[in-house]
Amino acid sequence: MKVKELLEHGFEALSLPDGDREIDGVYIGDLLSWVMGRAQMDNAWITIMTNVNTIAVASLADTSCVILAEGVDMPEDILETARDKEINVLRSSQPIYETAVQLSKLVS
C-alpha cells in the first residue's frame, strides 16, 4: 500500500513529500544505530525517537516512512529537515504494539 493511504486509517501526516511511495514490510526500533543496519528499504519504520538522527537513519536505510507512535511530538525544525530531505513522517496516537498490529492488517 502507499504511504498516503495510511491517512485513511487514523495516521496523521507530519511530513509527506512522497506520499505515493509503496510500503513493503515494517520495522520497529528506537536504537538508531541498530535500526540503521537492520531496517529494510521500503519498510515503514515505527519509533518514538524524534531527533534529527531519526531523519538521517530513515534516509540512510531508505525506509518508506517513519511512523511516530504514542503520539510523540517531533520538533518543527526537524520536520522541516524531513520535508527538505523527502522523508515521510506520520504519527499514530496508539502505542507501538497497537500501531504494529494495525499495520500488519494493512501492509501485506
Added chain:
Amino acid sequence: MKELSLNILDVAENSVKAGASLTQILLTEEGDVLTLEIVDDGCGMDEDVVRSVIDPFYTTRTTRKVGMGIPLLKLACEQTGGCLDISSVTQEADPVSHGTHVTATFHMNHIDFTPLGDLTASVLTLIQGHPDTDFLFRHTRNGNVVELDTRVLREVLEDVPLNSYDVMRWIEGDLQEQYEALS
C-alpha cells in the same frame, strides 16, 4: 550503538583517517559523571566540517563522507543529560599543534546510559587495524587507572609489530589484569 565502546571505536577510527600519529582515548569517571575524550594530532577540521560531523545533514558536497559516529555519540550523551563538544585546529591554521578534541560527558546513573561495553576489545581492534600509529588509552575510575600506551610498548618491542599475535594477546591480558584490579 548498544555499547559505548563501539562508539569510541568509530570516532577513534576517524582520528586515524585524519592522519593522526597519536590518538588518545581518555575516560574519566568521577562519581556519576563519565567524561570521554578522544584527542588526536591529525589534520584537524575547519568550522564548517566540525558542524558537518555534528549535524548528519550538513553537507558541503554532494555525497556524504561523514558517518553517523559523532551524531550518535552526541545522542548517547545527551540522553543521559550530558553534552558533546568538539574543538579542532587545522594543520593550515597551526602546522605544529593541530588536531581534534572530542569531549562527551555522561551521567552514568541515568536510566538511558548506554553501557560501556568491552573497551579492551575496542583498543585491541584499533591496534590490530593500525599497528603503525600510536594510541594512548587511559581509563580513570575514582582515581584508579587502567592505561595502555603503544609508544611505551614500541620502545620495548623495537622491530616486533604491535599487531603480532603474541603482542596482541599480551595487551589483552595486561588490560584485563588492570581492569580486575580496578573493580
